[in-house]
C-alpha cells in the first residue's frame with residue numbers, strides 16, 4: 357500500500373497578533389495528519405493549541421502559510437465555501453458544549469444536518485441514531501438546561517458527528533468535566549474513531565488520555581516540538 | 584422549512600417576555616394607526632357626503648361667447664348616456680329681487696325641472712315645509728331657503744314679488760321652504776324652468792346643466808368626456824378646489840405623525856433584538872462552526888425582527904378594527920349633535936386596502952429595522968464568540 361495523501365496538511369502555518377510588537381500564537385507549523393488518525397495535542401496553557409484548532413477548523417484565518425484539507429487549499433476561500441467545508445467535513449466539540457439552549461438534544465443534533473439542507477425527517481433519523489450511540493436515547497427531548505454537564509457534552513459529540521465529518525476537532529472536550537465523566541467521554545471519542553475511521557484531533561491536558569492516541573503533538577510557545 | 588426560520592421562530596418563542604413587549608409596542612402603535620385611519624376616512628367620507636354630494640359633481644356651461652344653451656333636450660339625453668353619469672338637471676338661473684310687504688332682498692332664482700333637479704341634489708330631503716315637487720305641477724310658484732324666508736317674513740302660501748331690470752316682474756306663491764345649513768339658505772330660490780324662462784324673458788333655453796356622477800372621484804375624467812359634446816364642463820374639484828386641499832393637508836399631517844409612531848415602535852424592537860444578539864453570542868459562534876454562513880446569521884435576525892413586526896401588525900390591526908367598531912357604536916349626546924353637523928354616531932370607515940397596506944408596511948419596516956442588529960450578529964468573530972462564556 358502506497359502512502360495515502362494526508363487529510364490535513366499545514367505548510368509553514370503562522371498566526372500572529374500585532375499589538376505593538378508581533379506575537380506568534382502559532383509559529384511556522386508544519387504538520388501532516390492521515391485519514392483515520394487519532395491525534396492528541398498537548399502543551400502548556402497559552403502555547404497555541406486552540407489557535408491551531410481554530411485554524412484547522414476554518415474559524416480563523418492564518419497570517420501566513422498554507423492549509424490543505426483533503427488536498428484543497430482552503431486558505432483563501434470565501435465565507436460561503438469555508439462554511440460549507442465546516443458543515444460537511446468538520447465536526448467541533450469545545451470545552452463548553454455551546455448547545456442552543458432553546459432546542460432539545462435531538463434538535464441540536466439535527467441542526468448541522470438542517471444547515472446542510474437535509475429534510476427534517478432524514479435529519480431526525482440520523483440524530484436519533486447518534487444520540488442512541490452516545491447513550492442518550494431517553495434524553496432526546498430534553499433541553500440542555502435539563503441535562504448534566506456530561507450528558508450535554510455527549511449531545512455535543514453527537515452533534516459534531518451528525519454530518520459524518522471526515523475530521524472531528526475537540527478543544528479540551530473533557531476539560532469541563534469531572535475525571536470519571538471525562539474518561540468516559542474520551543473513551544467514547546476513541547471508540548467512535550475506530551468505528552467510523554474519522555480523523556480525530558483532540559486537545560487534552562490529561563497525559564493518560566494523550567497516551568491512548570495514535571500520535572501526540574506537543575506545542576510550546578506556538579511551535580510544534582514533538583510529532 | 585429553512586433552518587434560519589426554524590431558529591428565528593424558536594428564539595422568538597423562547598424569549599417570551601421580550602417578545603410580548605416588542606409585539607405589544609408595535610401592536611399599540613398599529614392599533615392607534617388603524618383607529619385613526621378609520622376615523623380619518625370616516626370623517627372624510629362624511630365631509631364628502633355633506634359637502635361634495637350637495638354640489639353638482641360636474642357643471643356644464645354654455646359655449647364660449649354664448650349666454651345660453653339652445654336645444655338642451657338632446658344635450659341632456661346625450662350627457663345622460665355618458666359613462667359614469669347618473670343624473671343630469673338643466674337649469675336657467677340668474678339674479679332676482681324679492682319683495683314681500685316692505686322687505687326686499689336679492690337672491691338667485693333658479694328655474695329647474697323639479698324631477699330632474701331632485702335626482703342630482705338632496706333638495707327633497709332638505710325641505711322643511713311644503714313639497715319640492717309642487718313646483719312641477721303648478722305655475723308661478725317658488726321654493727325658498729329658510730333664512731331668506733325669515734328675512735322676507737314669508738310663509739308658505741304667501742306670494743312674493745320678483746323683479747329685476749330687463750325681466751318680466753312676476754308674483755310667485757311660496758310652496759315650500761328648504762334648510763341645508765349652508766349659505767344657500769339665504770341666497771337660493773327654486774322655481775320651474777318655464778317660470779324662469781318667462782321671468783327672464785327668453786325662449787326655451789337654459790344657461791347650465793348640473794351633472795351627478797356614480798363616483799364623484801371621477802369628476803375630471805367624466806367632465807373631459809362631456810366636453811366632447813362641445814360645451815364647457817368642470818368637475819367639482821376644479822370649481823371647489825379648497826375642499827380637496829383641506830382634506831389632503833389634514834390626511835398628510837395625520838399620516839406623518841402616525842408613521843413616526845410606528846417607526847419609534849420598530850426601534851424598540853431593534854433595541855430588544857440587539858440585546859438578544861449579545862445574549863446569543865456563543866450560540867452564534869457555534870452556528871458558524873456548524874457551517875452557518877454570515878448571510879444565514881443575518882437572515883435569522885432579520886427574520887426575527889420581521890416576524891415580530893408582522894405579529895405586532897396583525898394584533899394591532901385586529902384590536903384597531905375592534906376598537907374602531909366600538910367607537911362607531913358610540914351614540915353622541917343629543918346636545919352635541921348640532922355641533923357636529925347633525926351626526927349621531929362617530930363616522931368610522933374601515934377599508935381593507937388600508938389594513939393590508941398597514942400590515943405590509945409595518946412588516947417591511949421591521950425587516951429593514953432588523954438589519955442593524957442582524958449585522959451586529961453577522962460580524963461577530965466566531966473564535967471570540969466561542970471562547971466567550
Ligand SMILES: Nc1ncnc2c1ncn2[C@@H]1O[C@H](COP(=O)(O)OP(=O)(O)O)[C@@H](O)[C@H]1O
Pocket residue numbers: 373380381399400401402403404405406407408
Ligand atoms: N485575539 C488575540 N489577540 C492577541 N493574542 C491572542 C489572541 N488570541 C489568542 N492570543 C494569544 O495567543 C496565545 C495562544 O492562545 P491559545 O491558542 O488560546 O492557547 P491554548 O489554547 O494553548 O491555551 C496566547 O498567548 C494568547 O494570549
Ligand SMILES: [Mg+2]
Pocket residue numbers: 405406407527
Ligand atoms: Mg485553549
